[in-house]
Amino acid sequence: MPAPSWLTPEFIRRLEALQLSIRWVRAGQAIGGRFPINRRGSSVEFADYAAYCPGDDIRAIDWNLYARLDRLFIKTYKEEITLAVELIVDATASMGLPSPQKFERANQLAVSLGYIGLTDGHRARLSWMAPGRLLASPWFHQRGDLFRMEAFTHRPVLGGQTALAEWMRRTALALRMHGGQAILFTDGMVRPAEFFHAVHTLLVRNIEVKVIQILTPQELAPAKLLRGGVVVDVETGLQHQLAYSADELNRAVLEHNELLARFCKRQGVPFAQHRLDESLDAFITKTLPARGFLE
Amino acid sequence: MTFATPAGLLWLLSVPVLVWLWRLASTQRQFHIPSLIPFEHLVKRPPRRRSRVVVNRLFWLQLAALLAAALALAQPLWFQRRAKTVLVILDNSASMGARLRGSTAFDRAVGAVGSRLRRKAPADRWLLMTTSPVEPLAREPSSDGDALRRALETARVSQLGGNLSTAQWIGRALLGADPDQTLVVTDEPRPAASDPRVSWVAVGEPLPNVGLVGIDALGPLCAPAPARLIATVQNFSADPASVRVQAIQARRTLASVAVELQPGQRQAVSLALPDQAQGAVEVQLQAKRDALAADNRAWVDLGRRATLPVVVRSQSPAFLRVMSKWLGACQALAWSAEAQAPSGPFVLVTDREDDRATAAATLTFAVPSKPVPVRSQWVAATDHPLGAYLEPLQVVSASLQLSGEAASGAPVVWAIVNGSRWPVVTVQDAGGRRRVVIRLDPAFSDEATPVMLVFFNSLRWLARASGTLTTGSPVPLASFAPGAIAVRRPDGAADRVEVQAGDSAYERTTLAGPYRFEQGQRRETAWVNFFDPLESDLTHRASTWQPQPTAVSTTAPARAPHPLARTLLWLILLLVLAEWWLYTKKGAASSGLPGGMSQASR
Numbered sequence: 001m002p003a004p005s006w007l008t009p010e011f012i013r014r015l016e017a018l019q020l021s022i023r024w025v026r027a028g029q030a031i032g033g034r035f036p037i038n039r040r041g042s043s044v045e046f047a048d049y050a051a052y053c054p055g056d057d058i059r060a061i062d063w064n065l066y067a068r069l070d071r072l073f074i075k076t077y078k079e080e081i082t083l084a085v086e087l088i089v090d091a092t093a094s095m096g097l098p099s100p101q102k103f104e105r106a107n108q109l110a111v112s113l114g115y116i117g118l119t120d121g122h123r124a125r126l127s128w129m130a131p132g133r134l135l136a137s138p139w140f141h142q143r144g145d146l147f148r149m150e151a152f153t154h155r156p157v158l159g160g161q162t163a164l165a166e167w168m169r170r171t172a173l174a175l176r177m178h179g180g181q182a183i184l185f186t187d188g189m190v191r192p193a194e195f196f197h198a199v200h201t202l203l204v205r206n207i208e209v210k211v212i213q214i215l216t217p218q219e220l221a222p223a224k225l226l227r228g229g230v231v232v233d234v235e236t237g238l239q240h241q242l243a244y245s246a247d248e249l250n251r252a253v254l255e256h257n258e259l260l261a262r263f264c265k266r267q268g269v270p271f272a273q274h275r276l277d278e279s280l281d282a283f284i285t286k287t288l289p290a291r292g293f294l295e
Numbered sequence: 296m297t298f299a300t301p302a303g304l305l306w307l308l309s310v311p312v313l314v315w316l317w318r319l320a321s322t323q324r325q326f327h328i329p330s331l332i333p334f335e336h337l338v339k340r341p342p343r344r345r346s347r348v349v350v351n352r353l354f355w356l357q358l359a360a361l362l363a364a365a366l367a368l369a370q371p372l373w374f375q376r377r378a379k380t381v382l383v384i385l386d387n388s389a390s391m392g393a394r395l396r397g398s399t400a401f402d403r404a405v406g407a408v409g410s411r412l413r414r415k416a417p418a419d420r421w422l423l424m425t426t427s428p429v430e431p432l433a434r435e436p437s438s439d440g441d442a443l444r445r446a447l448e449t450a451r452v453s454q455l456g457g458n459l460s461t462a463q464w465i466g467r468a469l470l471g472a473d474p475d476q477t478l479v480v481t482d483e484p485r486p487a488a489s490d491p492r493v494s495w496v497a498v499g500e501p502l503p504n505v506g507l508v509g510i511d512a513l514g515p516l517c518a519p520a521p522a523r524l525i526a527t528v529q530n531f532s533a534d535p536a537s538v539r540v541q542a543i544q545a546r547r548t549l550a551s552v553a554v555e556l557q558p559g560q561r562q563a564v565s566l567a568l569p570d571q572a573q574g575a576v577e578v579q580l581q582a583k584r585d586a587l588a589a590d591n592r593a594w595v596d597l598g599r600r601a602t603l604p605v606v607v608r609s610q611s612p613a614f615l616r617v618m619s620k621w622l623g624a625c626q627a628l629a630w631s632a633e634a635q636a637p638s639g640p641f642v643l644v645t646d647r648e649d650d651r652a653t654a655a656a657t658l659t660f661a662v663p664s665k666p667v668p669v670r671s672q673w674v675a676a677t678d679h680p681l682g683a684y685l686e687p688l689q690v691v692s693a694s695l696q697l698s699g700e701a702a703s704g705a706p707v708v709w710a711i712v713n714g715s716r717w718p719v720v721t722v723q724d725a726g727g728r729r730r731v732v733i734r735l736d737p738a739f740s741d742e743a744t745p746v747m748l749v750f751f752n753s754l755r756w757l758a759r760a761s762g763t764l765t766t767g768s769p770v771p772l773a774s775f776a777p778g779a780i781a782v783r784r785p786d787g788a789a790d791r792v793e794v795q796a797g798d799s800a801y802e803r804t805t806l807a808g809p810y811r812f813e814q815g816q817r818r819e820t821a822w823v824n825f826f827d828p829l830e831s832d833l834t835h836r837a838s839t840w841q842p843q844p845t846a847v848s849t850t851a852p853a854r855a856p857h858p859l860a861r862t863l864l865w866l867i868l869l870l871v872l873a874e875w876w877l878y879t880k881k882g883a884a885s886s887g888l889p890g891g892m893s894q895a896s897r
Contacts, residue, residue: 094329189330219329229324229349233331240331240338241322248337256333 004150006108006280012146014285015112018294019120020181022083023208023268045078084125084139084180085117086207088171089156091130093235094189095214096158105276106185106214107153112284113183115146116294126152127175129167129186131160134174161235164190165197172205181208183293188213189235192259199269210270210293213260217277220257223249296373299858303368309361314348321349353877360870367863372856378418380436382466382474383408386481387450388427388457389766389830393482393502393586401452403498404480411478412443422474424466425450426457426481428767428805431469453805454589454825455767459483460841467843483838490842499836503532505556505582506590506831507540509563510824511680511756524566524595526578527678530556531832539581542566549576561678573597575809575822589807590831594822605630605754606654608645613738614660618644620741621750628754640773642757655771656729656757658750663696666736671695671710673719673745681707681720681731681752685745693740695719704732708749720749722756724768729757766807769800770821775814783811785823 052061052072060074087110095103114124118140126149127136137152164186171177182202188195202209223246231242242249257273264271270292274283288294298304331338385408391401408423415421421443423432432446459479467473476492482499509527530536536556542549550566568576580591605628607618615632622630643654646662673691675682685708695710697717706718723730731753733746740746764770772780775794782790782801785808792801794814804810807825811818829837 097327097329187329189332191332191335222328229321229326231326231328231331231334233329234327235330238331239325240334242326244334244337249334252337253333 003147007111007146007150011281012115014281015115016119018116018285018289020083020085020113020117020122021270021289021292021295022181023292045080047076047078049073050076083117083120083122084177085114085122086175086177086180086182087111087114087124087126088168088182088184089126089128089153090184090186091128091135091156091158092162092189093159094187097234100158102187102214102216102276103158105274105280106212108280109212109214109274109284110183110185111146111150111153112280113288113293114140114149115143117181118143118145122180124149125175127171128156129162129164129171130156130158131162134171136171136175164194165201168198168201172201177202177205177207179206181210183210183212185212185214187215187219188257188260192256192263195260196263199264199267203267203269209267211260211264211272212288212293213257213271213273215257215273215275217275220253220275221250222253223247296371296859297856299370299372301369303370304365306365306368307362309365310358313354313357313361317350317354318348324349353874356870356874356877360867360874363863363867363870367860367867371859371863373859375857376416376418378420378438379416379475380470380472381415381419381421381476381478382463382470383421383423383478384459384462384466384480385423385425385432385447385450386427386457386459386479386483387425387452389452389454389589389825389827390482390499390587390833390836392452392454392589393504393833395502395584395586399452400482400498400500401450404482404496405447405450407480407496407498408447408478409444412440412447415440422466422470423447423450424462424469425453426459426462427453427455428803429458429462429465431466436470453766454807455805456827456830457481458839460839460843463840463843479840482833483836483840486838486840486842488842499833501835502586502833503534503536503584504587504590504831504833505530505532505536505538505580505585506587506828507578507580507593507824508561508590508826508828508831509678509680510578510593510595510826511683524550524568524576524578525680525683526564526566526580526593527561528554528556528564528580529561529828529831530558531828531834532584533558533834534584536582536584540564540566541579541581542568543577543579544572544574563678563683568597575820586833587831589825590827592807593824593826594807594809595824596820596822604641605758606641606643607632608643609647611646611662611738614646614662617737617741621737621747625751640771642754644754657731658753658757659730659732660737661696661732661734662736663694663698663734666694666739668692668694668739669712671712671719674709674711674716676707679707679722680756681722681749683752684748685752689745691740691743691745693743693746694736694738696734696736698734704730720753731757764804764821764823765827766804766823766825768804768823769802770804770810770812770823772799772801772812774819775799775812775817778814780812780814783813785809 049062049065050073052074056074060076062073062075065073089106089110091103095106110126114126117124123139123141125137125139127134135156137149140149184199199209199211229242230239232239261271261273272287272291272293274287284294385404387401391404392399394400412421417440418438420436420438422436423443423446424430425432432450433442437443459481463477476494477490478494478496480496480498482497485495485497506529507526508529511525524542526540528538528540530538535558537553538556539551539553541551549568549572552564552566554562554564556562566578575594575596578593578595585591605622607615607622607630609615609618619632622628640655642656642658644658646660648659648661670690670692673685673689675685675687677683677685677687691710695712695717697710697712704721704723706721708718708720709716710719717734719734721732733749733753735746737746737750772792772794777794780792780794780801782792784790785806790803801810801812804823807823810821810823812821
């Protein structure tokens with residue numbers, strides 16, 4: 001399997017130096033991983049003392065402490081779990097306009113963050129948000145799965161329109177999403193209500209959600225290109241005669257994006273916007289750590 | 296600016312068509328965008344204004360091409376100031392070299408022309424003419440300021456007289472038309488009424504001067520006797536002048552005379568020479584407050600004065616008899632009464648008006664048809680060598696030809712008969728040849744002493760014609776074989792002259808002094824003198840300017856039309872090329888689709 005050109009050894013080394021930022025861990029994680037959490041577990045890493053209750057393992061009683069305090073305490077140890085990292089990439093038609101470049105960058109970001117998760121000992125899975133049959137990769141567990149994971153990104157075909165909230169509900173059920181992290185890669189060309197609903201669908205399933213919006217510079221300042229004529233929505237096919245000022249057009253896009261960002265902030269969901277003319281390396285190593293995605 | 300065919304401006308109606316097409320394209324153009332969702336609230340409300348014409352650089356190029364095409368069809372004419380033709384007459388005659396202190400008038404003249412050259416319009420064509428000799432400094436009129444300045448730097452003061460009108464005539468002939476402006480830079484006074492198109496720059500000033508105005512070697516014709524040099528000097532100043540005249544040969548002073556000249560006085564100074572004096576003798580004049588150096592030196596060649604033989608040619612036995620009687624008394628003269636001319640130059644004495652043989656000089660007796668001796672009073676011009684030994688006024692009995700026909704040449708002796716004045720002796724000196732006409736019959740006047748004096752004075756003046764050349768007159772080169780002759784000029788410059796078979800001469804005698812000619816083993820020296828009272832008189836300068844009629848209409852338009860259609864066609868071509876390049880570049884960029892939206896035209 002030939003290595004993709006963007007996955008250079010240098011870039012991979014930089015990814016290995018990073019780790020996913022995890023704010024909380026909910027139930028449902030597989031035990032036996034390498035990520036320690038403050039939960040009574042069986043690892044060797046000391047967590048805390050707890051008062052002895054009948055039924056506790058008497059081997060955990062700290063006799064030295066009993067000698068000094070004349071009370072029974074047991075030592076608890078952190079539990080090491082394996083975190084599930086869901087990488088959800090928007091594969092609707094809007095991601096392929098005008099070229100698959102935007103979609104490619106979304107896949108590259110997903111693979112990069114997935115590899116960071118693998119190096120932390122988590123498991124990662126890719127799924128693509130597209131109409132029709134659910135398209136998802138199997139779980140990846142090892143570092144060596146990097147190129148296999150990257151190869152999976154060439155399978156999905158862009159196109160069509162899908163309702164984000166409904167797709168998220170169906171996918172969460174189908175893939176049995178519960179706990180862990182879900183990172184959503186999208187251009188945000190979705191009604192805000194749909195977006196809120198989809199994020200909420202994940203949150204209620206104890207999943208820590210993170211959102212990365214990928215846009216081209218032209219999408220951020222559409223007035224430079226849209227100076228009259230008819231605009232055609234590539235997903236819905238709707239047409240509209242454009243006769244607005246440049247300020248109106250630019251302000252509309254700005255307000256839409258700010259709406260998504262504000263919602264995420266209110267919900268404690270890390271949100272980052274990635275311009276296509278921005279370097280992938282710089283975005284991962286500088287922007288994402290600053291936005292609470294990575295450590 | 297105007298238009299030759301204003302109807303072509305109707306093509307401007309195509310501009311609204313272009314705008315309409317672009318507006319149509321603007322409304323029909325489709326943009327595929329990822330989603331309309333960000334613009335939903337805009338879509339819901341009606342647009343605040345109508346769709347406008349969306350233009351880019353292609354539109355402006357097309358508009359410019361249309362406008363240029365409309366202008367080209369209208370054939371615009373742009374009026375530009377017509378380039379002026381300026382004739383510059385630079386006086387470089389001998390008087391321009393005069394100075395007592397400071398710069399010469401010629402230096403000031405060159406400075407004045409140079410400053411005007413720096414200010415001239417780039418398109419103006421100038422022709423620089425000098426007056427002495429009359430010739431252009433550049434071969435043709437030029438608008439190149441640097442070339443004109445270089446040509447101006449080659450101008451030098453000559454030792455010739457100058458004539459501004461002649462320079463103007465020749466300048467107009469070289470230009471082929473009347474110049475738009477004539478610039479005269481001279482030391483001559485400005486004429487009272489002049490053409491407004493003539494700009495006059497006066498650079499001269501009244502200066503004192505004393506100069507030699509003539510020289511003659513009055514050697515003995517008949518018997519050995521001490522030779523004498525007669526130098527005529529004149530005081531052109533407003534004050535009396537003390538003058539010393541010296542004859543110098545090989546740095547040895549042969550004779551020296553001091554005279555006192557009153558203002559304007561002309562006087563002949565006699566310098567006695569040694570018996571053995573031969574060859575070139577230089578006459579020098581020294582005076583205080585003398586502004587012009589060119590007229591202070593003169594040369595005469597004593598060695599050639601007796602070389603010209605005399606030939607008497609006549610059909611009249613009485614004439615031949617009298618001539619043989621007179622000439623026979625002079626043993627020093629070589630004369631003959633032959634019909635055939637000798638091979639070399641000679642002086643011809645004849646009584647036939649039409650006898651214009653190849654003589655170097657001619658003495659013609661105009662014999663009256665009815666020879667009757669009459670008493671008359673002769674008035675002689677003492678400032679001419681012919682009148683050197685004559686009394687200013689004396690009574691003479693001679694058979695004169697008193698006719699009403701105009702005398703050819705300058706009168707030297709007049710006869711007053713019955714209250715009327717008739718020229719008796721006239722002289723001509725042109726082209727290196729001298730001619731004397733004596734209007735009397737020697738056969739009936741052979742006893743009159745003034746008649747014989749006039750005869751021998753004439754012979755002396757004629758025989759030494761080649762010895763006293765003046766600047767501007769050609770040096771006869773008859774003694775050289777056909778071919779090239781190397782010339783060494785008085786200022787040391789080398790020149791070359793080609794001698795043809797027959798009568799040839801060296802004509803570029805612009806400086807006074809010795810001219811040395813060399814052809815193979817043959818070497819000769821000619822002495823050229825500067826005698827020009829008009830140029831020497833720096834106090835009362837005479838004007839040589841004469842108004843000349845204009846040959847062409849002077850109402851030439853100040854501005855000339857220049858059609859712009861060709862320029863506009865080039866502009867259209869460039870615009871079309873730029874449009875094609877831009878369209879190609881735009882097409883290539885669109886095929887790459889680097890942006891976030893795609894465009895398609897419907």
